[in-house]
Amino acid sequence: TQLLEQSPQFLSIQEGENLTVYCNSSSVFSSLQWYRQEPGEGPVLLVTVVTGGEVKKLKRLTFQFGDARKDSSLHITAAQPGDTGLYLCAGAKNPGGSYIPTFGRGTSLIVHP
């Protein structure tokens, strides 16, 4: 059973379209992070949200943490081919004094020119 469910699993869109990726769980997390991974590379952190209801914007990307800190969404406005990649959400809990992120399976995004 996956602790964090991401949807959709795959997304193929045209340049200029908007999209939203979802990350849902029945567990409460201390923080929620979004990473992007390109082929042949490790994931790179995009944003961390820690407060329920928090909204963060990073250029064309908008991230939201649910009020109950169980879910999050990533919205991309006017997608570009450079946004292509695997988007991973990761929820962190605090076992034994350290915050270890639990990752969802990811959303694979392809943006066609």
Add this chain to the structure above:
Amino acid sequence: KAGVTQTPRYLIKTRGQQVTLSCSPISGHRSVSWYQQTPGQGLQFLFEYFSETQRNKGNFPGRFSGRQFSNSRSEMNVSTLELGDSALYLCASSPNSGRPDTEAFFGQGTRLTVV
């Protein structure tokens, strides 16, 4: 500032063999975590080391083990390899993991293929 370095990048091993993967964290980072990434299961946490001590462990069999040296470099070992161990193994380092907003810096990974 050099990033996280993992060696080797690619490995092909035979069932039943063992393998050792290496990770050099960013200078000054004391926490090193290991993950297994497969298309079916995604990124799964293996274990975390901090100051040479294993602080957390994921739900993997005892064939998977690791260690951390005094310079924070880390190795993970998989014994008696199985076909299902074929995966991308990622190492991530962070200054410490005592904060909820801790950023994990990932290496490029080691692609292990078991035949």
